[in-house]
Amino acid sequence: MPAAAPTLISSLSEGEGLVFGCDYNPEQWDRSVWPEDIRLMREAGVGLVAINIFGWSTINPGEGRWDFSGLDEIIAQLHAAGIRVDLGTGTASPPPWLTTTHPEILPEGIDGTVFHQGGRQAYCPSSPVFRAYAAEVTRRVVERYGSHPAVTLWHVSNELGCHNALCYCETSAGAFRTWLRDRYADDIAALNTAWGTSFWSQRYGSFDEVQVPAQVLSLRNPGQVLDFQRFSSDEQLALYRAEAEIIRAHSDIPVTTNFMVTAHIRALDYWSWTADMDLVANDHYLDRRIANPRQELSFAADLTRGLAGGDPWLLMETSTSAVNWQPVNLAKAPGELTRNVASHVARGADGICFFQWRASTQGAEKYHSALLPHAGTDSDLWRGTVELGRMLESLGEVAGTRVVADAAVLFSWENWWAVENEGRPSEEVRYLDQVHAAHTALADAGIVADIVRPGSDLDDYRLIVVPALHLVRDEEAAVIARAVERGATVLVTFYSGIVDAEDRVRTGGYPGAFRQLLGIRSEEFAPLVPGQSVALSDGSTASVWSERLRTTDAEAIASFVDGPSAGHPAITRRAQGAGEAWYLATQPSPEAYRALVARLADAAGIAAAPGAGPDVDVVRRVGADAAYRFVINHGADPVEVAATGTELLTGSAATGIITVPAGAVRIIKEDV
Template identity: 60%
Template sequence: MKTVSMPLPGVSLGCDYNPEQWSPDVWREDAALMRQAGVGLVAVNIFGWSNLEPSPGKYRFDDLDQVIELMHANGIKINLGTGTSSPPPWLTALHPEVLPVVEDGTTRYQGGRQGWCPSSPVFRSRALDLVEKVAERYGEHPALALWHVSNELGCHNALCYCETSAEAFRDWLRARYQKIETLNEAWGTSFWSQRYGAWNEVQVPRLTLSIRNPAQLVDFQRFSSDNLLGYYRAEAEILRRHSTVPVTTNFMVTAHIRNLDYWSWAPEMDVIANDHYLDHRLGEPVAELSFAADLTRGLAGGRPWMLMEQAAGAVNWQPHNLTKAPGEMIRNSLTHVARGADSLCFFQWRASAQGAEKFHSAMLPHAGTDTVAWREVLKLSAILDRIGEVAGTEVESDVALLFSWDSWWSAEGEARPSQAVTYLDQVHASHRALREQGVTVDVIAPGTDLSRYKLVVVPCLYMVSDSDAQAITDYVSAGGNLVVTFFSGIVDERDRIRLGGYPGAFRDVLGVLAEEFAPLRPGDEVTLSNGATGTLWTERLRTTTATAIVTYEDGPMAGLPAVTRNQHGAGTAWYIATNTRLSDLLKEAADVAMVKTHKEDKNLEVVRRTGGDRSYLFVINHSPDPVELPATGHDLITGQPVIGALHVEGGGVAVIREEAS
């Protein structure tokens, strides 16, 4: 991984700024207010193409020059966008073939954002021309701290089904499989008379009258991720020719974006950056925030990372856009810092008066500075100043959770045992249960070295390669502790069933064999022998070398194992074969593994960051009730000593520099 230091020292505060929406008088007011708020980094030119190139080949940099010089004069560093995220109207008018095509074969038109096909050579040529001009002009500017390639690549246009994309897909498949016979074997095309005789017969998986080929769908996801990564590389190569400043783009590690395999993207980034917004369509949005932060840290290889965007209050794109209560934005922000972020930025600085995001919150709201939102920004800025010494430390964790985009794509195929079982729900459930036990989790890729972890949790890892499965088995054999949940190990990387019984790749290490799945209808439940209930899923399971520790009391599998434990080599492996409350089961595994826990309260976040001889305890209290927990040191936020016990008010936060024991 190329990861270098953050663009600014300490724990920095930044924002996304769109000066093209405002007059120069407002720019000057904004610069003064940014200084007051302690903003050190400003992202500009994110959607600047139509302003920089108002007609083909005619460039106009006057406004951007003024904005960059104004920021520089005020001591504010620049996160400079390449401006290529959305094409200007003239480009799609001249070249309508640039427009993206969706699954049903229809075209999407100009008027939103990201209205371009990632495979389009016309778009790439025009966009890279702009990048060259921007890089030439600003590559050595003293205010430049970070390059920002495009914006949220693949948010809307990751999957394009046009003929240009089809040809690019065929090229990708030729490189991957070399021979058409190998492709046929990988996709299982003997089924339904799908065997291909030549490459030009292969199409992108547009909508069909029936279920589509699942292996083709997964490969199209892989291609689409690789295709956009290739575009990122093309922009980054130009920037690095003209500048030594770090290059990145903003990931979207969040609950509703799944089209890019960021494990393959992360090594290309100089700084790992993520955008995250609370999603109130979820049952526990704050728990999902913690998961997203842990996954982003995993992408950063455990090192500090950057929150490129978050909201000061409400967003504008959910069915119900809830504002944040007083103190909530600070708790959200400190949760990201606790879990590894050394830079916090907001979308956006000043709330827009027009356009699709005019109801999206901002650091400076429509109502101005005499507002709760503005005072919260000032309070957060002061906190970040006080905790700046935390920067550079890393999050302490001895538990890993495996996460795979391949499994996300494949486990949610069109034909599967239960449409009610979704990959991310199962991953979130495992992470949430560990968080409730006060366990900090590293979210990592299959194939990562597991040797340093006391406990590894594998939720719903439907697709796994032989080598990654063997690494998990070897970890247990060497003395590790493993928990695997249902619908794991079922297929190899070609989406081919591992024959001989489920859970396929993990049968031996778990000491079980399932003859068949027995999903439950939504709303149905079965009683378990530990007093809990199971929903969504059961299996006709038998033990081979494992011991049943929980059985079904009723339902179609009454008397059969629901949860098992197996000694394999020097380690222990648990299998959870139904959808049930995981907290008690994972607590048992954590106790056996001698994992350190902090508390048993899902509303309390307790995370430790360490580095060298420094240790910092973050405590974020999401409940309205005060809490006390053991701690000794110095509270960086209040400036007060802490001796033996820490008291945190309801909704409060604390960051304790711990004394060496």
């Protein structure tokens, strides 16, 4: 990375500890409101404010017209109050005058629908017209404020690709063809080989014949779809790079953008973005549409830490309570906000920022919660904001410390695309479900895991879980095999190793790339229908998947008792070098999964965190002189946890055992 994240994040708080911040949209309010907002920000302890995120139509209200008076004034007021500024380039959404003048920049959906102005991100990512106007806005903003003492961070656009990641217009098609020429060295024969275009008479004679994989009468070519997903992620990154380059030419202030590491966004391969970030920042909101939003939060935080290379990171956006974009937008329960914030900090966040400061009274997000609610300051919500500021202040010394993990879970956005593209063996196999199941099993067993990219160095890990790594390169599989040789325990789960980077099936038997390492050979998938469960010989039950495999030189630990693969191994183990390679050919129940990874962790010499369990998170951050044990009780009953040191939130001494009340958080500073 261009600079060390701990140094950068500490600069955002001027060395005062953790960052407490928010988005602020002063253009939504009369200027007479601004001084009161700033006074209340200081009362709450807010130290970093993101502004001009959606300011394009305010600072550039028409072609060639510029008005920075409001931005000048609010930056001056924030600076006078000692509040630092995360300054947006303002390019997140084009203004109506631009889409009216240049309707050709509007994005197009898979079915040919043109998406019009009226929401946000109403632009094609590949549009040279949009890029030129966005570059001009960025240049104007950075030239004006690039050396302003209030500005401590540059914020490129906002949630790039949230709505317009996949555009199917002719401009995108032309850019896709250019991208393909580069990827395949201008060799159309190489593209035909990669995509298997001899199937269904799809062979191309030139790159000019290639289109985007828009809506068709049948299944689409999977190689074409996968490359389009790669291209689309790269186009969004190109938008970021173009603005960042302009900023860096005029300012030495750090540059970032807000990732969306969350359950419902899969279009961007953030592993390929991290080298361009001066620090890693993420937006995360509880997704009540999934089965376990709390565990998804923990996974997202661990993955964001992985993107940051283990360094502390910044939570750029979250909510104090309800959001506005889910079918039912639930308010957070008492204590839930504290537990959410503690979970992010425990897993590496050195800053917590919220969308937004003052709840809007108009617009699409008027029912989204905020630090200052519609009810005003005479409300429990506001008192909670002030208490949150005190909590983050009390945890200041945690800043700069790191999470240390002995276990790892491999994760890949590219694999996510491949697993869930069309024509697969079972739509019940959803990649993120498999990754979440593995991560949850580890967490419930008291094992903290890093989330790492396939192909990354695995030397620091004693237990490595590889869930549904369907698409894997030879070199990535070799890294996993070397980890086993040197003594690691590896658990590979079903639907792994099946295809190469071109989505080509590896022949000779499943699981392809891992067949030799695991000492097994599977001839046929036998997925289960929704709601179906099968019994295993160890007394557990499983669902979703089975397969008809046999061992070559592995040991069968458990077998299918019934179902379409009755009599075949379900869990296998093979010793290799100094380590062990395990295979899981089905989706075990949560209890069985937890027991399995606990067994493997124990055998690998990894001690479970005392007191951790399905309702209790225990995570440690470690610094040079102290360690901090976070205990987050999500359950309805108090728990006792072994701890010695000082509890930071209450100031009380921990002398061996502490009691953590139901729904409470305790953070113990331990001497090291």
